[in-house]
Amino acid sequence: MNILVLLKMVPDVVEELKIGDDFKSLDRDWLRFILSESDEHALEQAIILKEKYGGTVTAVAPDAPELDDALYSALAKGADRAFKIIGEWDIYRSPGLAKVFSRFIEINNIMGEQTLILSGSQAIDDLEGEIVYYLAEFLGLPGCCVVTSVQYNPDSNCITLLKEFSGGLRGEFELSLPAVIGIQAAENPPRYIPIAKIRNIMKTQKIEEIEIPVEGIPNGLTIEKLFEPEVTDRAEILEGTPEEVARKLVEIFSDKGII
Amino acid sequence: MDPVYIDIIGIPANAILWGITIISLIFFFRRSFKIVGILQKARQESRFDNIPHRIKNFVKYVLLQQKLFNEKSIGLPHFLFFWGFVFYAITFWWNLFRGLYPFTKIPFADEVPIVGFVLEVSGVLVLVSIIIAVARRLFFRPEHLQKSRDAGIILSLITILMLTLILGQGFKSTQEVSAWSPVGAQVAMIFGSMEFSQASSLYILMWWIHIVAVLFFLAYIPYSKHLHLLTSPVNAFLLNDEVPQSLDIKNATEEIKQGSSNWNEFTWKQIFQTLTCAECGRCDRVCPSLNSGLKLSPRSILHEMKFNLYDTAFKKVDAATYEKKLIGDYISEEELWQCTTCMACMERCAVLNEHLTSIVQMRRYLVGQGNIESSLQDMLQKLTRYGNSFGQSDRNRAKWITGLDFKLKDARKEDVEYLWVTGDYAAFDVRVTGLTRATAQIFNKAGLDFGILYEAEKNSGNDVRRIGEEGLFEFLKDKNKQAFDKAKFRSIVTTDPHTYNTIKNEYHLNGVNGSNCNSIKVFHYTEVIDELIKTKKLNIKKKLNLTATYHDPCYLGRYNGIYEQPRSIIKALGVKLIEMPRNRNTSYCCGAGGGRIWMEDKTQIKERPSENRIKEAVALKGVNTFVVACPKDIAMFSDAIKTTGQEERLITKDIAELVLEAVS
Numbered sequence: 051m052n053i054l055v056l057l058k059m060v061p062d063v064v065e066e067l068k069i070g071d072d073f074k075s076l077d078r079d080w081l082r083f084i085l086s087e088s089d090e091h092a093l094e095q096a097i098i099l100k101e102k103y104g105g106t107v108t109a110v111a112p113d114a115p116e117l118d119d120a121l122y123s124a125l126a127k128g129a130d131r132a133f134k135i136i137g138e139w140d141i142y143r144s145p146g147l148a149k150v151f152s153r154f155i156e157i158n159n160i161m162g163e164q165t166l167i168l169s170g171s172q173a174i175d176d177l178e179g180e181i182v183y184y185l186a187e188f189l190g191l192p193g194c195c196v197v198t199s200v201q202y203n204p205d206s207n208c209i210t211l212l213k214e215f216s217g218g219l220r221g222e223f224e225l226s227l228p229a230v231i232g233i234q235a236a237e238n239p240p241r242y243i244p245i246a247k248i249r250n251i252m253k254t255q256k257i258e259e260i261e262i263p264v265e266g267i268p269n270g271l272t273i274e275k276l277f278e279p280e281v282t283d284r285a286e287i288l289e290g291t292p293e294e295v296a297r298k299l300v301e302i303f304s305d306k307g308i309i
Numbered sequence: 310m311d312p313v314y315i316d317i318i319g320i321p322a323n324a325i326l327w328g329i330t331i332i333s334l335i336f337f338f339r340r341s342f343k344i345v346g347i348l349q350k351a352r353q354e355s356r357f358d359n360i361p362h363r364i365k366n367f368v369k370y371v372l373l374q375q376k377l378f379n380e381k382s383i384g385l386p387h388f389l390f391f392w393g394f395v396f397y398a399i400t401f402w403w404n405l406f407r408g409l410y411p412f413t414k415i416p417f418a419d420e421v422p423i424v425g426f427v428l429e430v431s432g433v434l435v436l437v438s439i440i441i442a443v444a445r446r447l448f449f450r451p452e453h454l455q456k457s458r459d460a461g462i463i464l465s466l467i468t469i470l471m472l473t474l475i476l477g478q479g480f481k482s483t484q485e486v487s488a489w490s491p492v493g494a495q496v497a498m499i500f501g502s503m504e505f506s507q508a509s510s511l512y513i514l515m516w517w518i519h520i521v522a523v524l525f526f527l528a529y530i531p532y533s534k535h536l537h538l539l540t541s542p543v544n545a546f547l548l549n550d551e552v553p554q555s556l557d558i559k560n561a562t563e564e565i566k567q568g569s570s571n572w573n574e575f576t577w578k579q580i581f582q583t584l585t586c587a588e589c590g591r592c593d594r595v596c597p598s599l600n601s602g603l604k605l606s607p608r609s610i611l612h613e614m615k616f617n618l619y620d621t622a623f624k625k626v627d628a629a630t631y632e633k634k635l636i637g638d639y640i641s642e643e644e645l646w647q648c649t650t651c652m653a654c655m656e657r658c659a660v661l662n663e664h665l666t667s668i669v670q671m672r673r674y675l676v677g678q679g680n681i682e683s684s685l686q687d688m689l690q691k692l693t694r695y696g697n698s699f700g701q702s703d704r705n706r707a708k709w710i711t712g713l714d715f716k717l718k719d720a721r722k723e724d725v726e727y728l729w730v731t732g733d734y735a736a737f738d739v740r741v742t743g744l745t746r747a748t749a750q751i752f753n754k755a756g757l758d759f760g761i762l763y764e765a766e767k768n769s770g771n772d773v774r775r776i777g778e779e780g781l782f783e784f785l786k787d788k789n790k791q792a793f794d795k796a797k798f799r800s801i802v803t804t805d806p807h808t809y810n811t812i813k814n815e816y817h818l819n820g821v822n823g824s825n826c827n828s829i830k831v832f833h834y835t836e837v838i839d840e841l842i843k844t845k846k847l848n849i850k851k852k853l854n855l856t857a858t859y860h861d862p863c864y865l866g867r868y869n870g871i872y873e874q875p876r877s878i879i880k881a882l883g884v885k886l887i888e889m890p891r892n893r894n895t896s897y898c899c900g901a902g903g904g905r906i907w908m909e910d911k912t913q914i915k916e917r918p919s920e921n922r923i924k925e926a927v928a929l930k931g932v933n934t935f936v937v938a939c940p941k942d943i944a945m946f947s948d949a950i951k952t953t954g955q956e957e958r959l960i961t962k963d964i965a966e967l968v969l970e971a972v973s
Binding site for chain 1: 566567676677679681683686689690693694695700701702704778779780781783784
């Protein structure tokens with residue numbers, strides 16, 4: 051199997067997020083970037099598939115701060131190649147990034163009969179998980195998101211997927227390769243790679259840098275204004291013994307004409 | 310009465326003696342050479358530096374048997390066994406030589422009056438010791454002392470040796486009474502008068518039983534647990550006093566950091582020590598994990614390593630392809646993760662084994678395989694990314710200073726005398742940050758010139774290293790050392806004993822053996838406060854009317870020998886200090902060390918070590934305060950007080966809290 055994992059760096063919400071002076075983006079001085087959590091799972095699932103069925107894993111990501119660490123870590127986990135797409139990508143939302151990835155795939159002539167493209171099923175800046183469907187559309191391939199299990203049948207060159215629905219329902223799907231899928235959770239939690247191994251990979255393997263033409267790539271939605279949730283003063287905390295609180299509550303309700 | 314100038318079933322006795330001596334020595338040396346050959350195939354480690362110090366250790370632990378006395382009932386008997394053994398060994402070679410070369414005409418050892426006298430007296434003492442040892446095994450068996458066929462064989466052999474000697478002396482004394490043979494004279498009285506020929510043949514019989522038993526013993530030793538007779542004195546000589554305070558392995562190759570899963574991936578010392586274990590069970594009796602009902606037994610870790618060695622190396626079977634794996638079949642992963650690295654086993658071990666280094670070696674292997682539980686994995690990832698185990702932003706590290714009414718110096722920008730490294734718990738844990746502020750106020754009141762590194766400080770890596778993530782330890786150490794390099798200070802003071810240990814013993818701030826000419830001293834805050842009180846820089850304004858007990862943190866006490874400073878502070882505050890039965894080097898671990906604080910208990914635990922400890926404290930009459938000197942202890946023991954339902958009875962307090970109360 052020829053597996054391609056699309057990765058993306060997102061702002062690390064452990065750090066304090068501050069809105070920039072333009073009120074349209076986050077203040078970069080305060081930002082740190084981390085690999086999107088479900089991309090982490092997509093990578094793990096890719097490695098698991100490689101271990102089970104053989105083949106190669108290629109990791110690709112648009113450039114971002116701290117990306118190198120994430121790509122070296124992917125190589126240490128078992129990816130065979132890691133690509134960094136050079137450029138400034140912050141202004142591009144999922145539809146744009148999907149275009150970037152599809153160009154990357156076309157330029158490098160990666161598509162084959164047994165190609166499976168994996169990505170995270172969502173990211174903190176793409177809760178709808180648009181990227182998978184846009185990419186599937188651009189490449190003219192079947193797509194499926196919120197996947198929690200992938201099995202491959204080499205004889206029929208099909209994959210069997212489990213997709214989660216709300217309300218605890220699950221659906222089983224069968225897609226023929228090539229296909230694009232979005233991983234919600236890998237079969238196993240992402241593995242731990244000792245630091246020594248990552249450091250060793252840094253010495254022995256290289257991240258391949260690649261440029262792609264940017265003209266004609268839509269940036270998707272444009273942010274008009276970024277703001278923190280507005281603070282309202284409508285909440286009041288009632289204090290005292292349960293009896294006192296109950297009495298106050300009744301008073302408020304009767305003042306407002308509710309009872 | 311010359312036992313070798315006779316014929317036994319028609320063969321000259323001298324020839325028979327030659328025969329069995331050669332057979333015995335063949336058995337002995339065959340096994341010994343095999344062991345040496347195996348050790349040569351293991352990984353390298355330097356254990357022959359600083360010879361004078363090693364000789365000192367040899368005197369202390371071998372000749373004086375210091376560690377044996379940590380268990381009173383068997384201390385003196387073993388001391389007598391040892392010296393009896395030494396003495397008997399010398400006279401054995403003497404007698405053997407005389408027996409093999411009878412024409413030399415030198416007397417037998419027992420024929421020299423003074424030697425005979427000492428042999429008799431020590432023989433009786435050893436017999437008494439045997440009775441104690443047997444009684445201990447049969448009637449007063451300490452927990453975790455395994456029933457062992459080996460022990461039975463060896464005690465019987467020693468009994469035979471002593472009895473044959475004493476009876477032989479007795480038979481001799483029936484013919485000629487000597488003032489140098491008081492025991493022999495007593496025994497002779499039992500026998501009454503005896504024909505010379507009868508006494509003579511009985512004496513000769515005893516001589517032969519004795520010498521054959523010893524030769525059997527000699528051949529048997531290297532195949533039994535009593536190999537410790539030969540190996541443990543060497544082990545004491547090989548002791549590195551800085552282990553496990555430092556897990557650095559001198560002159561080891563880089564690959565040692567990848568851990569060990571087969572015998573030949575351990576250092577020769579780690580292999581050698583499995584052959585020194587005398588199976589006394591001391592380590593098991595003090596192990597907080599085993600005594601909490603968990604599976605780990607330090608004894609069986611070394612033991613199983615030895616069995617693996619027997620099944621593979623001794624049989625020339627390739628360990629890597631052998632059907633049973635050291636980790637998995639002999640030792641379970643679970644056991645390896647249950648170690649709190651409290652060092653109680655090592656402190657207790659009579660033959661100076663270093664259980665911890667082997668456990669960490671195997672943990673390193675598991676980490677290398679990515680084989681770690683998810684909560685621990687999560688923690689290691691947080692440490693890698695944020696430099697703290699709380700997964701918080703670097704920028705929050707100094708958040709705890711909010712509320713202080715003075716400015717804390719930034720050691721990156723201003724020179725300070727003391728660089729204060731708080732460690733993660735003191736900086737991030739909401740249960741502890743108040744105490745960190747208290748320490749800051751104390752330092753400030755005493756006019757100490759100190760500062761912190763703010764977000765440049767990272768987790769020190771002490772526990773990371775003990776988890777077996779060597780690469781991450783080095784990464785954190787490098788980051789901290791870079792930050793230290795940018796700051797100007799003369800000493801380091803730490804809050805967390807774990808931080809204290811690694812910075813003091815593993816960071817090598819002054820180079821290895823002071824090679825880079827720095828003279829940075831590392832202190833725990835209790836050392837600094839004790840000094841401030843003694844030099845009157847800190848004035849006790851109010852005597853505290855408390856009755857308290859003090860818990861020695863493992864990494865402060867056993868690891869670094871800081872026992873008295875905390876006690877001296879507590880006493881200076883006017884607190885009545887009552888010791889728990891397990892204090893100082895026998896202190897009982899809270900269960901948090903070695904990364905345990907980040908792991909989930911999968912096995913049903915009988916009683917947490919911290920709960921056991923709280924019960925020990927509650928049993929002390931009048932004690933209402935449980936004083937600690939480690940931020941992790943605050944977390945562990947305040948929980949344990951709740952789970953044991955002792956909230957009314959006992960409260961956990963950090964020394965800093967008490968000091969601040971007394972100086973305000």
